[in-house]
Amino acid sequence: MSATATIEAHKDSVTPAAQPQAYHIEAKGLNKAFGKVKALEDINFGIRNQEFVSVLGPSGCGKSTLLRIIAGLIPYESGAATVKGEAIHSPRPDIGVVFQTNNMLPWFTVRKNVELGARIRKMPAQARDQAVDKVLEVLSLSKFADAYPHQLSGGMRQRASIGQALVLDPPILLMDEPFGALDALTRDKLNVELLRIWQEHRKTVMLITHSIAEAVFLSDRVLVMADRPGKIIEEVVIDLPRPRDAAATRALPQFGEYVAYLGKIMGVTS
Amino acid sequence: MSGVSPRLVAYAQVVLFFGAFLLFWEYGVRYFEVKKYILPPISAILVAIWESRGQIFEHSMYTLAEVLIGFIAAVVVGIIIGMIVYVSPFAQRTIYPLVTALQTTPKSALAPLMIVWFGYGFVSKVAMAFLFAFFPIVVATLGGFAGTAKNLEEHFRALNAGPWTTFTTLRLPSALPAFIDGCRVAMPLAMIGAIIGELVGSDRGLGNLIMLGTASSRTDLVFGCIIVITLISLVLYALIEFAAKSVWWRGIQV
Numbered sequence: 001m002s003a004t005a006t007i008e009a010h011k012d013s014v015t016p017a018a019q020p021q022a023y024h025i026e027a028k029g030l031n032k033a034f035g036k037v038k039a040l041e042d043i044n045f046g047i048r049n050q051e052f053v054s055v056l057g058p059s060g061c062g063k064s065t066l067l068r069i070i071a072g073l074i075p076y077e078s079g080a081a082t083v084k085g086e087a088i089h090s091p092r093p094d095i096g097v098v099f100q101t102n103n104m105l106p107w108f109t110v111r112k113n114v115e116l117g118a119r120i121r122k123m124p125a126q127a128r129d130q131a132v133d134k135v136l137e138v139l140s141l142s143k144f145a146d147a148y149p150h151q152l153s154g155g156m157r158q159r160a161s162i163g164q165a166l167v168l169d170p171p172i173l174l175m176d177e178p179f180g181a182l183d184a185l186t187r188d189k190l191n192v193e194l195l196r197i198w199q200e201h202r203k204t205v206m207l208i209t210h211s212i213a214e215a216v217f218l219s220d221r222v223l224v225m226a227d228r229p230g231k232i233i234e235e236v237v238i239d240l241p242r243p244r245d246a247a248a249t250r251a252l253p254q255f256g257e258y259v260a261y262l263g264k265i266m267g268v269t270s
Numbered sequence: 271m272s273g274v275s276p277r278l279v280a281y282a283q284v285v286l287f288f289g290a291f292l293l294f295w296e297y298g299v300r301y302f303e304v305k306k307y308i309l310p311p312i313s314a315i316l317v318a319i320w321e322s323r324g325q326i327f328e329h330s331m332y333t334l335a336e337v338l339i340g341f342i343a344a345v346v347v348g349i350i351i352g353m354i355v356y357v358s359p360f361a362q363r364t365i366y367p368l369v370t371a372l373q374t375t376p377k378s379a380l381a382p383l384m385i386v387w388f389g390y391g392f393v394s395k396v397a398m399a400f401l402f403a404f405f406p407i408v409v410a411t412l413g414g415f416a417g418t419a420k421n422l423e424e425h426f427r428a429l430n431a432g433p434w435t436t437f438t439t440l441r442l443p444s445a446l447p448a449f450i451d452g453c454r455v456a457m458p459l460a461m462i463g464a465i466i467g468e469l470v471g472s473d474r475g476l477g478n479l480i481m482l483g484t485a486s487s488r489t490d491l492v493f494g495c496i497i498v499i500t501l502i503s504l505v506l507y508a509l510i511e512f513a514a515k516s517v518w519w520r521g522i523q524v
Contacts, residue, residue: 102524
């Protein structure tokens with residue numbers, strides 16, 4: 001099919017080695033093992049400033065491990081992993097991480113939970129309050145600022161989790177299946193919100209997901225991983241027009257073609 | 271019957287049950303002619319409490335002081351040891367097994383030793399209350415710290431939180447429900463410890479009064495003391511329950 005050919009052409013035009021200095025996040029020959037089990041093997045990729053890249057793969061392919069390495073949460077064995085050219089060995093203040101579990105402290109209100117990162121990073125009180133107000137508004141949580149997490153729905157808690165990362169306005173956002181535990185409907189809604197936030201704030205995003213449609217809808221590029229050992233087997237540039245729109249983008253014939261193409265890759269490897 | 275609320279029925283059941291129990295006690299001992307020094311009727315016990323109220327009050331305060339000081343000491347030392355064991359792998363290898371081993375020692379067997387070490391008076395009873403209350407608190411505190419959710423620990427790490435912030439903002443609130451559970455168990459145990467100490471050797475306190483009552487066949491007074499001890503324990507337990515209400519996030523998973 002011609003669509004596949006177009007995708008292939010794009011893939012060739014963007015090789016990771018093209019502009020190494022422009023990469024915000026980069027991995028070269030990265031390896032990671034847990035005991036005797038190889039989790040990641042020879043991982044090479046780069047994410048440019050303000051680029052939205054999804055890492056797509058089956059469960060257990062090591063995509064979460066990859067995110068944790070980039071976040072500076074776990075060490076790696078060999079190869080190189082850098083953020084803005086600096087080797088990663090611990091969590092960085094310019095990276096915000098959103099995990100699959102909504103990490104709300106049950107004894108704090110939504111407001112206190114969202115401002116947690118700002119408090120830890122010792123943001124001045126006034127700037128902090130302003131940042132929290134803004135984030136709560138962006139995520140439509142202003143009305144629930146004084147509610148406790150257990151009083152919210154799962155989707156709202158996950159939105160608040162994103163708020164925890166956004167409040168520090170980090171240039172880089174790492175997201176580990178942030179909507180993985182939610183139902184499909186809520187997930188779709190939050191994807192639209194995430195897209196809107198990204199289109200307004202333009203952050204460098206690395207999104208871990210196992211949803212093909214989610215990856216295509218949101219990303220500039222999709223890295224496809226296979227398991228045992230985890231490695232990147234494909235890189236697909238998603239050349240859909242921006243700004244994207246929930247209904248219009250999904251209705252584009254190319255959207256379906258990308259989804260079908262990625263499905264074929266993942267189907268072959270699983 | 272739709273007019274009677276289920277709550278009222280529930281209360282009525284409780285009142286009727288205990289009312290029947292007390293009536294059976296009062297008239298059962300008379301009917302079966304149980305000797306007064308074996309089991310006096312409940313009315314005689316209440317009269318004995320009333321007649322000796324000054325004496326009972328004085329001894330109660332003495333015992334209460336032993337229990338409270340022993341309990342508070344157990345809380346303070348328990349939290350400190352629990353924290354040390356939690357943060358230090360060395361303490362985990364050495365102090366923790368020691369605490370576990372000592373926990374299995376029957377604490378009542380230590381009462382004579384406490385009297386040899388700390389004398390006949392107040393301090394040996396505080397030591398007994400402490401010994402009984404200490405272990406549940408240490409174990410609960412440790413369990414509380416160890417039970418801190420792993421995803422939240424990782425979240426704090428990703429935020430670059432320092433050890434002090436992580437402790438005060440995450441670990442302490444996480445451990446509080448378990449710690450309160452430990453206190454729930456420890457409070458009545460502190461009372462048991464103090465009373466055992468007094469029974470083994472003392473010159474004051476409710477345990478001492480029980481010994482005096484037994485020696486002079488005043489079984490009514492002995493029962494009176496037992497009732498007062500139980501009431502004090504219940505009040506102390508209620509205080510813990512009240513404090514537990516401030517840790518409302520127990521069992522809430524988000």
